[in-house]
Amino acid sequence: MEEQDWTRVVAAATRAPSIHNTQPWRFVATADRLDVFLDRNRALPVLDPTGRQQVISCGSAIEFAVVALGASGAAADVDLLPDDADPDHLARIAVTALRSPGDEERTLAEAIERRHTVRAAFQPQAVPTELVDRLQDQARRFDTWVKPITRSEEEVATVFLISRAEEMEQGDPAYLKELESWLRTDPTAPDGVPVGAVPSEDPHSRPSNWLIRDFVVGQREQQEFLAPGDADAPPPDVERPTVLLLGTEDDDRRAWLQSGRALGRVLLHATAAGLAASPLTQALDWPATRTRMRSRLSLVGHPQMLLRMGYPPEPTGTVSGRRPVGEVLSFAPVG
Ligand SMILES: Cc1cc2nc3c(=O)[nH]c(=O)nc-3n(C[C@H](O)[C@H](O)[C@H](O)COP(=O)(O)O)c2cc1C
Missing domain, CATH: 3.40.109.10 (NADH Oxidase)
Structure with a gap:
């Protein structure tokens, strides 16, 4: 070469x-x-x-x-x-x-x-189950399982843990300082998250059960966080993305690398099929919520990545x- x-x-x-x-x-x-x-x-x-x-x-x-x-x-x-x-x-x-x-x-x-990561609300069209099956097969090649979060108790538990983690993060000055240092107002910045790639509205006000990570530091009014029961009765126009949890039996560097390789393949196959995704990893950032996710979802192994997936709107935001x-x-x- x-x-x-x-x-x-x-x-x-x-x-x-x-x-x-x-x-x-x-x-x-x-x-x-x-x-x-x-x-x-x-x-x-x-x-x-x-x-x-x-x-x-x-x-x-x-x-x-x-x-x-x-x-x-x-x-x-x-x-x-x-x-x-x-x-x-x-x-x-x-x-x-x-x-x-x-x-x-x-x-x-x-x-x-x-x-690229699309955080905007997805179109209502559902992701075909055959495609989810294919993504599971792809991940399995890297010793990584993919669990679609479909049962309502699992969805309620996962939504709750994400909200809980987001609340902990928003209350942690060290987390906010670190996040702010990776936010970019210049859309041509060579690294960090450009503000144009994150929806400008407050994540809590989005018509979705799934709370995306809030990248805007220090400019929001105090918010009510989602109560666990809120996911039971979503309004009819609520976004219903497919949510996939990727995990591994072990929780060491090799397992992290394998789940990352699986993530890469899953994202490319999904993109080739016209889909987009955005990670929702707040609940996996913290040992407390990550451990609770294992027990609330009765997982065999360790959760590594939570992905929200669906058909993207146009335009999809800054790259x-x-x-x-x-x-x-x-x-x-x-x-
Ligand atoms: C391990 C991992 C965790 C991530 N967690 C989040 C997240 O919680 N929320 C989010 O909006 N994006 C998340 N992302 C997406 C990154 O912010 C995104 O990949 C990065 O900004 C580059 O943008 P691109 O994916 O559009 O190329 C995550 C990505 C990775 C690999």
């Missing part, structure tokens, strides 16, 4: 979603492999002290790289955590063969450019920026 090939692959990898658009990754390329590292300089010590959500973000970037390689005709093997002495060395992606790309690889690679590839990719000296 030439330097310009790796530049294209890494440009695709960096289109992956990342918590607060922190893009916590670094890549080192040689002729036939790409090493992926967690960049601790971009950590979120308040929201993500263990780095779980940043490692998930890197897992998605790894899979976006594999998809981009596949579409350019390169088959690749992924070795997770290849260096016992360096836990931040997250993956080694080795090119194993050159061959003609298949239709699916091309379709998924095209979806990389089109995908968030990325740092130039030159900032995140270096080339190892030959020999």
Whole structure:
């Protein structure tokens, strides 16, 4: 692989979603492999002290790289955590063969450019169950289960835990300070969440049971938070997104990486099918609400990602920026 090939692959990898658009990754390329590292300089010590959500973000970037390689005709093997002495060395992606790309690889690679987080209310059209089945199959390849939140008791419990977590976050000055440092008023900013990518209305006033993360710091009136029973009787025009919980049996770096890879594949398959998604991870930010989610939903394993999914409205909002590839990719000296 030439330097310009790796530049294209890494440009695709960096289109992956990342918590607060922190893009916590670094890549080192040689002729036939790409090493992926967690960049601790971009950590979120308040929201993500263990780095779980940043490692998930890197897992998605790894899979976006594999998809981009596949579409350019390169088959690749992924070795997770290849260096016992360096836990931040997250993956080694080795090119194993050159061959003609298949239709699916091309379709998924095209979806990389089109995908972005859509927080605006989705259209009423339901997500077909066959598609959800396909997304479950995709995730299973990475030892990750996908549980659609469909039963009303599960929905009520999940909505309640998200609201509870959001309330805790809005009352935590350290969380708000960290969030504010990743909010961007400049729509061309290379990282962070641009204000144009988050709906301007108060998340509590949206016609939806599902409370999206409030990115606006310090400008809202005091709000009433949703009571757990509120989800029982939604008004008829309420948004009814499909909500998918992704989880893993273990809860270590490898499991985080695998769930991130599953997330990447799920998002690309969903995008290719005309869908959009937005993560709703407030309840998973905090050990207390994350643990309660395990018990209230009787989960076997650990919840890693909650996704709201549906058919997007037009327009979908500002597309968030990325740092130039030159900032995140270096080339190892030959020999
Ligand atoms: C692990 C993880 C957690 C996330 N949590 C949230 C969330 O709670 N609320 C939200 O609106 N977006 C969330 N996001 C989406 C990011 O904000 C988004 O990926 C980032 O701003 C880049 O934008 P893009 O996905 O449109 O490229 C999350 C993304 C990841 C990978």
